[in-house]
Amino acid sequence: MTSWDGPAAIRQSPPVDLSVPYDAAWVKDKVILITGGASGFGAGFVRQWANSGSTVIVGDINVEKGDALVREVRNETGKDSVHFVHCDVTDWQSQVNLFKEAVKLSPHGGIDAVVANAGIAGADPMQRPRGLNAAEPPEPNFKIMDVNCTGVMYTAHLAYYWLPRNPGSTPCNKDSAPANTTRDRHLLLLGSIASLAPIVGQPQYGAAKHAVLGLFRSLRATSHLGGVRVNLLCPYFIDTPIVTTLARVVLAGGAMGKVEDVVDAGTRFVADSRILGRALVVGPKVTLKQLDDGEWDLVSKDTPGVIETAVWEPCADDWEEVDAFDRNIVRILNAVQASRGWIGWAKDMIKAVLYGLGYGRS
DSSP: OOOOOHHHHTTOOOOOOTTSOOOGGGGTTOEEEEETOSSHHHHHHHHHHHHTTOEEEEEESOHHHHHHHHHHHHHHHSSOOEEEEEOOTTSHHHHHHHHHHHHHHOTTSSOSEEEEOOOOOOOOTTTSOOOTTSSSOOOOOOHHHIIIIIHHHHHHHHHHHHGGGOTTOOOOOTTOOTTTOOSOOEEEEEOOGGGTSOOTTOHHHHHHHHHHHHHHHHHHHHHHHHTOEEEEEEEOSBSSTTSOHHHHHHHTTSOOBOHHHHHHHHHHHHHOTTOOSOEEEEEEEEEEEEOTTSOEEEOOTTSTTOEEEEEEOSSTTTTTOOOHHHHHHHHHHHHHHHHHHHHHHHHHHHHHHHHHTTTTOO
16 A cells, blocks of 8 residues: 655655755745734844845834844835734734735835734733632633634735735745745744743743644645645744843743844745745754764864754654544544444445535534
8 A cells, every 4th residue: 555645645745954054046036925023023023035136025013123133124224114013913914904004015016925923922811810719700801812713814815815806926945946946935923932832921922822833734735726825933942132130030041032033044945946935944943963862962172073053853753643642533534534434434425415414503
């Protein structure tokens, strides 16, 4: 029996080889829309891509920071190819307006890349509820979920509308030539290390970022249908204003990641049109050596055979090697389908049609 080749079926590119260089100049002439780009590594993305020749449309709720960033970058580049548009990502119409304005500002009338970067963190009322003596429980503030989950879903939905309409673009292809692929269709999602592991005291943030991971894993399985390539960045704690004083106290003695490493990983995704359906974790730069059992060990820089990196790839073999439970449950379900055969399929089809006509509903 021939095994199913998952990566080939969904047209996913192979795991990212970080030793292979990319050229940041590959983003030249691309039109990139980024939410939450007024500060943090979002602002780092804007500076990098604008300096590499992109047209960048920054959507952010903070008008003061957004305007200031655009003025600074225009002075640096000597070009007016960076634009700020006020946007509240939790408001559907505000995001619709952002995308429409981006298309108007685009030199070619289309969008090559959408970066769902907007995100917030903070005290979580779910973990620390107030008013426990009140007659009724107080309504919680789910702003973190609104921005980090609903806002990202809005952005992804709009990206899937506009990206396939990008003039001169073609469906994504892992065998494309990035140096010549000026018109692109790329959605870059911003997850977090909280997409992969829990952060104590931050259930809302963790739930939202787990949702972004789920969105990524679902979209990349069918991204070839609309020709949109989907990738994901999962930064660890990065030295930006989103890391609160309390978080810095908790992290004391450890290490945080650097903005430039996140920008580098994000630029690789945006620039290299051959990368489809991949995720990268960005953390503090460390020196590692791979052991015989495949595990990594933290070692000193003078140890033979070490590598220095701030980037790792999670979910690299999702479609080839999944955990034992997934393998077993899928095998069992496939066996059930095989045992029922075409007769079972025909019965289910008849039931489905009747259900659609209103029969058999309770």
